[in-house]
Amino acid sequence: MNIGQYTFEEFKKKTEEFHSYAAPGVLVGAYMVELAKKSLPQGTLFEALVETKKCLPDAVQMLTLCSAGNNWMKIVDHGKYALALYDKHTGHGFRVSLSLKKMTAYDEILAWFMRTKPKKEQDVERLWRQIEKAGDSLCDSIPICIEKRFLGHTPSYPHMVCSKCGEACPENNQGKCLACAGEALYSLRL
Amino acid sequence: MNIGQYTFEEFKKKTEEFHSYAAPGVLVGAYMVELAKKSLPQGTLFEALVETKKCLPDAVQMLTLCSAGNNWMKIVDHGKYALALYDKHTGHGFRVSLSLKKMTAYDEILAWFMRTKPKKEQDVERLWRQIEKAGDSLCDSIPICIEKRFLGHTPSYPHMVCSKCGEACPENNQGKCLACAGEALYSLRL
Numbered sequence: 001m002n003i004g005q006y007t008f009e010e011f012k013k014k015t016e017e018f019h020s021y022a023a024p025g026v027l028v029g030a031y032m033v034e035l036a037k038k039s040l041p042q043g044t045l046f047e048a049l050v051e052t053k054k055c056l057p058d059a060v061q062m063l064t065l066c067s068a069g070n071n072w073m074k075i076v077d078h079g080k081y082a083l084a085l086y087d088k089h090t091g092h093g094f095r096v097s098l099s100l101k102k103m104t105a106y107d108e109i110l111a112w113f114m115r116t117k118p119k120k121e122q123d124v125e126r127l128w129r130q131i132e133k134a135g136d137s138l139c140d141s142i143p144i145c146i147e148k149r150f151l152g153h154t155p156s157y158p159h160m161v162c163s164k165c166g167e168a169c170p171e172n173n174q175g176k177c178l179a180c181a182g183e184a185l186y187s188l189r190l
Numbered sequence: 191m192n193i194g195q196y197t198f199e200e201f202k203k204k205t206e207e208f209h210s211y212a213a214p215g216v217l218v219g220a221y222m223v224e225l226a227k228k229s230l231p232q233g234t235l236f237e238a239l240v241e242t243k244k245c246l247p248d249a250v251q252m253l254t255l256c257s258a259g260n261n262w263m264k265i266v267d268h269g270k271y272a273l274a275l276y277d278k279h280t281g282h283g284f285r286v287s288l289s290l291k292k293m294t295a296y297d298e299i300l301a302w303f304m305r306t307k308p309k310k311e312q313d314v315e316r317l318w319r320q321i322e323k324a325g326d327s328l329c330d331s332i333p334i335c336i337e338k339r340f341l342g343h344t345p346s347y348p349h350m351v352c353s354k355c356g357e358a359c360p361e362n363n364q365g366k367c368l369a370c371a372g373e374a375l376y377s378l379r380l
Binding site: 061071147 | 208209210215241243244246247248249251257259260261262263266268269270276282288290303304334337346347349356357358359367376
């Protein structure tokens with residue numbers, strides 16, 4: 001089954017370029033994203049909420065204009081392979097998840113998804129073939145209204161200069177950026 | 191100044207396709223990413239840490255194999271326009287930030303960066319021209335060693351089936367997924 005405008009092979013290649021390898025999660029996710037997209041009324045300005053940080057965010061970023069950097073894609077890591085696309089104004093949209101019941105027809109997908117087979121024992125060629133064959137038939141889709149906290153634009157906060165490192169950061173009462181206030185991310189190599 | 195293999199105009203177009211519009215933050219960020227990339231020894235397998243969730247993550251995702259979905263790009267939102275690329279094994283790499291001092295030669299960039307001019311008063315054509323002219327000359331780069339907590343692969347956790355919704359989720363003591371345990375993300379539209 002094609003993935004939107006792409007053949008399965010084309011999308012596999014695109015995945016290698018973006019995600020570094022043709023991860024099953026991105027390929028399965030791509031069918032989920034396409035199903036959610038076509039469920040929305042044409043022309044809907046939509047945003048995305050992804051319920052896992054593994055793989056699925058990349059399927060969203062590759063197939064929609066929602067990205068981590070424009071904040072139209074939000075991730076709440078419940079560790080669940082599901083996503084919602086919803087009208088950015090009303091919050092109405094569709095949540096697409098994977099059905100364990102429907103998955104029983106595809107043993108290699110089920111073993112991968114439930115992690116019952118160690119990675120090195122997976123037959124990845126067989127897994128890819130099952131994913132292409134299953135397409136979006138593994139998906140459950142339900143109409144949802146997203147929680148209000150995910151709607152609306154994050155306001156742009158005023159900037160100050162950190163009194164310690166001299167870099168720009170969001171204004172706060174301490175006069176210092178979060179890194180200088182204690183949350184170090186790195187040490188200097190001398 | 192070119193952005194890696196792209197002319198400025200080519201990268202602007204690529205940004206529209208990925209990020210939805212040619213955001214100044216992605217364009218400035220692209221020069222930062224390219225500077226960090228060429229500072230690393232050739233062939234280094236690297237990961238990325240980004241210190242803001244605004245725009246910069248997309249420059250990283252567009253110009254490296256680090257992405258939100260493969261977890262080679264991590265975001266710690268300190269609201270600072272800086273990123274580090276580092277060897278995924280040793281943690282050694284470079285942190286690139288924007289220098290307020292060097293920025294004083296570019297009034298439109300400075301006003302955008304420090305948010306001293308309302309968005310509707312920005313001259314975006316002039317801003318783009320200044321960004322292209324400045325290239326990576328606005329950057330500060332320092333050699334760093336990333337904090338240990340950012341190194342290493344996140345282990346794959348075993349999955350269970352949530353006793354309430356019947357979906358797969360990471361194993362936990364409650365027997366329910368986080369959504370069913372209370373953190374709802376959406377309501378059903380009937």
